Amino acid sequence: MATLGAELAHVAAGRVxxxxxxxxxxxxxxxxxxxxxxxxxxxxxxxxxxxxxxxxDAEVLTVELKVNLLxxxxxxxxxxxxxxxxAGRTLTVCRxxxxxxxxxxxxxxxxxxxxxxxxxxx
Amino acid sequence: MATLGAELAHVAAGRVxxxxxxxxxxxxxxxxxxxxxxxxxxxxxxxxxxxxxxxxDAEVLTVELKVNLLxxxxxxxxxxxxxxxxAGRTLTVCRxxxxxxxxxxxxxxxxxxxxxxxxxxx
Amino acid sequence: MATLGAELAHVAAGRVxxxxxxxxxxxxxxxxxxxxxxxxxxxxxxxxxxxxxxxxDAEVLTVELKVNLLxxxxxxxxxxxxxxxxAGRTLTVCRxxxxxxxxxxxxxxxxxxxxxxxxxxx
Amino acid sequence: MATLGAELAHVAAGRVxxxxxxxxxxxxxxxxxxxxxxxxxxxxxxxxxxxxxxxxDAEVLTVELKVNLLxxxxxxxxxxxxxxxxAGRTLTVCRxxxxxxxxxxxxxxxxxxxxxxxxxxx
Numbered sequence: 001m002a003t004l005g006a007e008l009a010h011v012a013a014g015r016v017x018x019x020x021x022x023x024x025x026x027x028x029x030x031x032x033x034x035x036x037x038x039x040x041x042x043x044x045x046x047x048x049x050x051x052x053x054x055x056x057d058a059e060v061l062t063v064e065l066k067v068n069l070l071x072x073x074x075x076x077x078x079x080x081x082x083x084x085x086x087a088g089r090t091l092t093v094c095r096x097x098x099x100x101x102x103x104x105x106x107x108x109x110x111x112x113x114x115x116x117x118x119x120x121x122x
Numbered sequence: 123m124a125t126l127g128a129e130l131a132h133v134a135a136g137r138v139x140x141x142x143x144x145x146x147x148x149x150x151x152x153x154x155x156x157x158x159x160x161x162x163x164x165x166x167x168x169x170x171x172x173x174x175x176x177x178x179d180a181e182v183l184t185v186e187l188k189v190n191l192l193x194x195x196x197x198x199x200x201x202x203x204x205x206x207x208x209a210g211r212t213l214t215v216c217r218x219x220x221x222x223x224x225x226x227x228x229x230x231x232x233x234x235x236x237x238x239x240x241x242x243x244x
Numbered sequence: 245m246a247t248l249g250a251e252l253a254h255v256a257a258g259r260v261x262x263x264x265x266x267x268x269x270x271x272x273x274x275x276x277x278x279x280x281x282x283x284x285x286x287x288x289x290x291x292x293x294x295x296x297x298x299x300x301d302a303e304v305l306t307v308e309l310k311v312n313l314l315x316x317x318x319x320x321x322x323x324x325x326x327x328x329x330x331a332g333r334t335l336t337v338c339r340x341x342x343x344x345x346x347x348x349x350x351x352x353x354x355x356x357x358x359x360x361x362x363x364x365x366x
Numbered sequence: 367m368a369t370l371g372a373e374l375a376h377v378a379a380g381r382v383x384x385x386x387x388x389x390x391x392x393x394x395x396x397x398x399x400x401x402x403x404x405x406x407x408x409x410x411x412x413x414x415x416x417x418x419x420x421x422x423d424a425e426v427l428t429v430e431l432k433v434n435l436l437x438x439x440x441x442x443x444x445x446x447x448x449x450x451x452x453a454g455r456t457l458t459v460c461r462x463x464x465x466x467x468x469x470x471x472x473x474x475x476x477x478x479x480x481x482x483x484x485x486x487x488x
Contacts, residue, residue, distance in 0.1 A: 035428050036406040043402060062401050063335065064359060066188040066310055066432035068215045068235055070208040085233055086192040090334055090361075091307065093190045095233065111207055111217065113190055113235055115308060115359070117334075157306050158284040165280060184279050185457065186481060188310035188432055212456055212483075213429065237430060237481065239456075310432040312459045312479055314452040329477055330436040337434045339477065355451055355461065357434055357479055 001044050004037060008048070014084035016048040021077050022100070033073035038080075038098050042067060042112040045082030046094035050116035053087040058118035063091070065114035073109040075102030092116045123166050126159060130170070136206035138170040143199050144222070155195035160202075160220050164189060164234040167204030168216035172238035175209040180240035185213070187236035195231040197224030214238040245288050248281060252292070258328035260292040265321050266344070277317035282324075282342050286311060286356040289326030290338035294360035297331040302362035307335070309358035317353040319346030336360040367410050370403060374414070380450035382414040387443050388466070399439035404446075404464050408433060408478040411448030412460035416482035419453040424484035429457070431480035439475040441468030458482040 001018070010017035020041050022033050043065055051060045079099045086093040096112035123140070132139035142163050144155050169182045176182065201221045208215040218234035245262070254261035264285050266277050291304045298304065323343045330337045340356035367384070376383035386407050388399050413426045420426065445465045452459040462478035 036402070036409060039405055039409075039431075040402040043405075062435055064308065064337075064357075064432070064434040065405075066235060066430070068207070068237065068430040069428055070215055085190070085230065093192055093233070093308075108207065111215070111235060113188060113233060113308075115190065158280070158287060161283055161287075161309075162280040165283075184313055186310070186312040186430065186459075186479075187283075188308070190308040191306055215430075235430075310479060312451070312481065314459055329434070329474065337436055337477070352451065355459070355479060357432060357477060359434065 001040065004040070006041065006044065009079065011048070011052065013052050014049055014087065016045050016052065016082045018045045018080045019077050020080070022073065022075055033078060035069055038069065038073055038078065038110050039067050041078055041080035042082070042096035042098050042110060043114065045080040046096045046112060046114040047082070047116055049082035049084050049094050050092040053084055053092065054118045061117045061119045063115040063117050065112055067110055067112045069110050071107050071109045073098070073100040075100040077101050090117065123162065126162070128163065128166065131201065133170070133174065135174050136171055136209065138167050138174065138204045140167045140202045141199050142202070144195065144197055155200060157191055160191065160195055160200065160232050161189050163200055163202035164204070164218035164220050164232060165236065167202040168218045168234060168236040169204070169238055171204035171206050171216050172214040175206055175214065176240045183239045183241045185237040185239050187234055189232055189234045191232050193229050193231045195220070195222040197222040199223050212239065245284065248284070250285065250288065253323065255292070255296065257296050258293055258331065259326070260289050260296065261323060261325045262289045263321050263323050266317065266319055277322060279313055282313065282317055282322065282354050283311050285322055285324035286326070286340035286342050286354060287358065289324040290340045290356060290358040291326070291360055293326035293328050293338050294336040297328055297336065298362045305361045305363045307359040307361050309356055311354055311356040313354050315351050315353045317342070317344040319344040319351070321345050334361065367406065370406070372407065372410065375445065377414070377418065379418050380415055380453065382411050382418065382448045384411045384446045385443050386446070388439065388441055399444060401435055404435070404439055404444065404476050405433050407444055407446035408448070408462035408464050408476060409480065411446040412462045412478060412480040413448070413482055415448035415450050415460050416458040419450055419458065420484045427483045427485045429481040429483050431478055433476055433478045435476050437473050437475045439464070439466040441466040443467050456483065
């Protein structure tokens with residue numbers, strides 16, 4: 001995510017938001033952000049949100065994810081929000097929503113459900 | 123859904139809620155509602171929510187659905203809510219959330235993402 | 245599944261097949277099997293397939309499932325096959341495929357990915 | 367995918383395979399390929415597989431995808447296979463499977479279901 005210019009915009013218990021600037025290097029010829037970047041940003045937001053509720057020495061692993069792409073992402077930046085729906089001992093279920101922002105306008109571009117799991121750092 | 127005793131609890135443009143009584147006939151030996159009933163209730167709530175934004179003569183078809191089961195469903199009744207996230211000409215994307223209710227307590231038992239499609243009545 | 249007239253057609257380690265007769269009681273006005281029945285049959289086939297690789301006293305719990313409905317299901321019977329793709333200590337991932345059969349013809353009507361988890365009886 | 371060093375390994379009607387070399391630039395500290403790379407490779411293999419059955423001037427759009435990560439991906443290269451399960455006029459449903467290969471050994475690292483849609487080039 002660092003190579004994408006991603007930044008943590010918000011961190012709270014069970015909730016993380018990430019922003020990614022939408023520039024030509026991540027976009028297709030038509031100016032839209034690659035779907036892969038949207039998916040990666042949502043996966044990261046969900047993973048970090050899960051991590052906020054895990055033991056301090058845990059790393060987080062994506063078990064499975066599902067994403068619906070709702071609209072093409074163009075504009076100034078992508079906002080990816082991850083929320084924990086259920087934090088279990090073994091499995092954490094998260095919802096992610098991504099928005100393309102341009103000035104004060106915001107378009108809902110994708111939604112995700114993901115299951116995360118802690119992995120003890122080795 | 124009729125055989126499950128399901129009732130429409132709320133209908134608005136892009137939003138439908140269904141309730142299903144939790145009784146012994148739909149439950150497993152341990153008193154929990156069958157996961158299949160939860161999935162069917164969410165699928166119905168999402169389908170009806172999509173239908174509220176489709177032409178009057180359309181029927182609705184589930185293209186795909188994904189559900190995460192968050193907690194066992196027991197109590198007095200199941201509440202399944204469906205919301206349209208995106209209503210396109212061809213595809214409608216919905217989110218569904220199901221809650222088990224007992225008195226004033228409510229537990230989030232499942233969440234769904236589903237893609238719906240209109241089908242002209244034949 | 246018993247009330248659906250479902251029968252186990254095949255059981256092997258990591259692989260289970262279930263058949264469901266397609267009759268008027270499970271079908272819509274147009275003669276097609278309800279999507280909910282297809283999903284329930286696939287969920288059962290996947291759950292039983294996972295169970296074949298779990299400890300003898302375990303029960304199986306569906307963590308999440310995703311299904312794509314490929315074609316309407318009509319004909320004589322539904323065949324739902326479940327296969328374990330990965331059997332872990334905690335999580336078992338299964339693939340399910342459902343076919344509508346009429347005489348010697350077979351149509352692929354749905355495909356599923358599901359995550360299962362053991363639950364100790366009792 | 368070009369920046370990942372991805373190559374088309376196989377193209378046939380309804381079936382495409384892509385390989386991605388597993389090197390330090392795409393891997394985490396622990397030597398495993400980033401999950402995002404696995405997802406992107408599967409999405410590409412599925413998209414190209416769908417494209418082989420679409421009109422010549424069509425581009426392909428991912429409507430939704432779901433992936434289960436089965437094992438960490440390390441070794442020499444990643445092989446991502448995409449297969450069309452159903453090619454409709456509007457929607458094409460694909461299955462993708464990814465394998466990490468090292469010498470003659472092969473590990474199944476991820477499986478995907480995805481829905482694709484044609485978009486006329488504009």
